[in-house]
Amino acid sequence: MRRKKPIHHRLFLCMLLLWPSGPASAEPVTLNEALSIALERSPVLAVEQAAVGEAEARLKSAGTWQQNPEAGIEAAARLGPEDPTADWSVSLGQAFPLGGQRGRRVAAARAEVVQAQAALQAVRIDISARVHQAFLDVLLARETLLVEQAHSELSTALAAAAQRRLDMGATGRLEVDVARIEVGRSAGRVAAARGAVRAASTRLAEAMSVDPAAPPEASGVLEPPSGEVPALSVLTESAQGIRVELKVIDQALAAAQARRAAAEAEAVPDLTVSLSFGREANTETLVGGGLSMPIPLFNTNQGPIAEASAAAARLEAEKGAIKYRIQQEVAAAVAELQTAIEVEQALRGQVLQPLDNSLGLLQRAFESGKIAGSEVLVLRSEFRESRLEWLTALAAAHRARLRLDQVAGRLLVPQEPR
Numbered sequence: 001m002r003r004k005k006p007i008h009h010r011l012f013l014c015m016l017l018l019w020p021s022g023p024a025s026a027e028p029v030t031l032n033e034a035l036s037i038a039l040e041r042s043p044v045l046a047v048e049q050a051a052v053g054e055a056e057a058r059l060k061s062a063g064t065w066q067q068n069p070e071a072g073i074e075a076a077a078r079l080g081p082e083d084p085t086a087d088w089s090v091s092l093g094q095a096f097p098l099g100g101q102r103g104r105r106v107a108a109a110r111a112e113v114v115q116a117q118a119a120l121q122a123v124r125i126d127i128s129a130r131v132h133q134a135f136l137d138v139l140l141a142r143e144t145l146l147v148e149q150a151h152s153e154l155s156t157a158l159a160a161a162a163q164r165r166l167d168m169g170a171t172g173r174l175e176v177d178v179a180r181i182e183v184g185r186s187a188g189r190v191a192a193a194r195g196a197v198r199a200a201s202t203r204l205a206e207a208m209s210v211d212p213a214a215p216p217e218a219s220g221v222l223e224p225p226s227g228e229v230p231a232l233s234v235l236t237e238s239a240q241g242i243r244v245e246l247k248v249i250d251q252a253l254a255a256a257q258a259r260r261a262a263a264e265a266e267a268v269p270d271l272t273v274s275l276s277f278g279r280e281a282n283t284e285t286l287v288g289g290g291l292s293m294p295i296p297l298f299n300t301n302q303g304p305i306a307e308a309s310a311a312a313a314r315l316e317a318e319k320g321a322i323k324y325r326i327q328q329e330v331a332a333a334v335a336e337l338q339t340a341i342e343v344e345q346a347l348r349g350q351v352l353q354p355l356d357n358s359l360g361l362l363q364r365a366f367e368s369g370k371i372a373g374s375e376v377l378v379l380r381s382e383f384r385e386s387r388l389e390w391l392t393a394l395a396a397a398h399r400a401r402l403r404l405d406q407v408a409g410r411l412l413v414p415q416e417p418r
Contacts, residue, residue, distance in 0.1 A: 062109035089278025108258035115251035242409030260308035
């Protein structure tokens with residue numbers, strides 16, 4: 001008559017089928033909260049915001065009237081013995097630009113402000129992408145830790161069960177030694193997984209510009225991403241209209257064209273109008289006026305005009321290169337996402353679902369004495385590897401989705417506070 005399985009076997013099987021819960025989060029933050037904190041505290045963003053302020057100051061300077069009035073006074077004395085008198089005159093002159101220089105300088109400075117604002121938005125997008133990636137890394141590391149903890153607890157329970165069997169004479173020393181070796185290996189993997197969580201949390205703290213010594217805890221779990229992938233043509237067209245690099249280059253091109261127009265306007269000489277009032281020999285009052293204009297014979301401002309024209313041509317070429325690169329990036333990101341989704345869905349359907357069924361079969365086989373504890377551990381190791389493989393595929397799908405959102409200009413970036 002076969003003996004009943006001891007009660008510790010049933011406890012062991014309960015541990016076999018349960019996943020441990022993760023550590024409580026002291027300061028949980030959602031992805032949106034992490035993004036808002038990063039954009040609020042980023043020192044890199046502060047530099048770009050200062051650059052916008054600098055461009056706005058140049059705009060104010062460009063709108064200021066550049067030509068100040070010019071006042072003059074002249075005096076002369078007659079030193080001869082017959083007429084020891086003095087002559088004097090006072091004059092006031094004002095130069096007036098004729099080429100619309102002021103308006104064109106303002107247009108160039110305004111384009112530079114918009115360019116600086118677009119560059120600021122580009123930095124915001126880069127920071128948001130880093131926070132997204134770091135947040136995803138924390139979730140993946142935490143899920144991996146849960147898998148390793150579950151396997152470690154199973155190994156510990158199996159080692160205890162093997163020792164009891166040895167004490168009862170139902171097994172040999174080899175099974176106990178193998179079980180203890182696996183306890184040590186699984187403990188090492190748990191320690192490594194904890195270290196990965198700490199490292200990922202530190203990277204998240206760095207991306208958020210908070211103290212890495214007390215990193216926030218990412219709130220949430222890894223869920224399968226949406227399997228929907230928009231059409232390539234739609235994404236490419238959207239990216240061409242949204243990508244901030246194109247907006248930056250467009251504004252840089254507008255600024256270069258405005259600088260060329262301003263340089264052309266500077267080639268037109270200013271007209272100076274002057275008025276004068278004076279006395280001659282203390283007897284005659286003289287009132288007069290005059291017009292003057294420099295002759296643009298040698299300097300027609302050809303140097304700045306050529307420089308601005310060359311800059312505009314270079315920016316036109318860069319714009320074409322950026323548009324081509326965006327098209328290629330979107331196509332590659334779509335292909336990467338489609339592949340990642342297919343891999344994740346295949347593993348989820350063909351690995352995880354049968355895994356649950358296999359655990360049930362494993363439980364019944366162990367209860368009926370058909371398999372030994374070492375066989376349980378081997379099979380459970382296979383389940384561990386399968387779940388880790390799925391987690392890797394799941395994270396790859398999320399990264400591919402993040403990459404596509406970034407290259408298509410659809411990345412989540414919190415709005416600046418009004």
